[in-house]
Amino acid sequence: MKQFDSAGVEIAYLDTGSGSSAGGGTEKPPVLLIHGFASNVETNWGGTGWVDFLRKAGYRVVAFDNRGHGHSQKLHELTDYGAPLMAEDAKRLLDHLGIKRAHVIGYSMGARIAAFLALAHPERVDHVVFGGLGINMVRGMAGTGPIARALEAESIDDVTNPTARTFRAFAEQTKSDLKALAACIRSARAPITAEMAASISAPVLVAVGETDVIGGSAAELAKLIPGARAITMPGKDHNRAVGDRTFKAEVLAFFEGGQSLESGAAAAEK
Template sequence: MQTFTSYDGTTIAYRVWEAPADAPTVVLHHGFASSATGNWVVTGVVDALTAAGRRVVAIDARGHGDSQKHHDPAYYGEDAMARDLVGLFDLLGLDRVDLVGYSMGGVVALVTAAAGRRVRRLVVGGIGASAAEQGGVDRNSLVGAALIEALLTDDPSSISDERALGFRMFAEATGADRKSLAAQARASRHTPIGLARIKVPALVLAGVDDWLATRPHVLSSALPDGRCKVLAGDHLTVVRNPEFAAAIVAFLAD
């Protein structure tokens, strides 16, 4: 694990898997309450990409994994995370990248691709119509106040929102800093992303039973060169579906 200091002094952790291929580096950004290891390593995505000869870089988002954990929402939001990504591109001298993001990381990837010209191909998973209609993760399916309360309460038995409870249980299972996650939940992005500016080929991946990635075709249709693939699984399990990694590898190699 390596680290760098981002634009506001936050320490950001990342990992690199080297490969001799001439193709652009694949950069991976994980989802909420997860990490580079949890989202990409244990699911087999990194192995699939390196087996295909690709150099891979995976970041731990601020507040997650081995990156610095603030408890002030002013340090968070997908725009801040997109700036961290650009800082990593600069650090590693990456002029062209293939960018892959999941859930929260999918929003970060969209923001990054819309704001710059370094992305050659884009894959986003775990998000659907909400990214086009709300500018972020679906706040209708997961109410922010319920999620924040579920993350901060000392009594998990008091959580009545089943979806918020699921994230609380996931955070505990991954050993996440719940106060950092609550700060990110308060700062999450819900303003238009500017999808029309993303001219590069883009793939939207979603689990058929993912309640946070409903109507993914709406997102792919909002992207000038977008396409959509729906796979077996829900928000937590689709990333472990071997077809998920295979779809990423095939699309980035096309």
């Protein structure tokens, strides 16, 4: 992991793979990966096989630890966080690396950040994938207070809320700074309205696990965005969907203009 300065915040990032030529001799856009809450590059993208998968497909892969996460600087004030601000970290990383335009994959919180990047800087986003976040991108996530309190608790043994306990356990598993994560989840959650979603100009793929109650329906979000494609990963919840093989194959088809597996299956049934 390398480091760069994002307007005074040290951000750790990975830049791997050189990319290859696509059809017609043009170079494939790099892929920018934005991880979810309490995760990091290694957990979200390395251990799930995404980095190797995209490299083998001929892509340059750029991924970064969001502020307050992984190897990036830990900040403890509410004003240090929020998806629009974190989207600017992503944009500054593209600037730092001299990347004019990239495919973007965001997962969970990373999908919200990717949405704000696509809204604020449409010229920098080629295709965008919202993973692990469907209609709840617009509806918002309720009940973040218990999660913040779980992160602030002296011990996980003091946490009784099952969902909040899951977040605390995951944060401990990733060796996260619990105070930084609590500030991140307590920070102002800038809304994404249906109208804002509809104005995203980049091609959009929404991918959510079939049993993912955190993300909500992929199809419902896709309906709000002109031309968006939606897929579901059968039998997968929020945590297990991220490394799904179908998810990877669908993203590759989306980037390269091929037919989605779900579309192919539907045509075969007819």
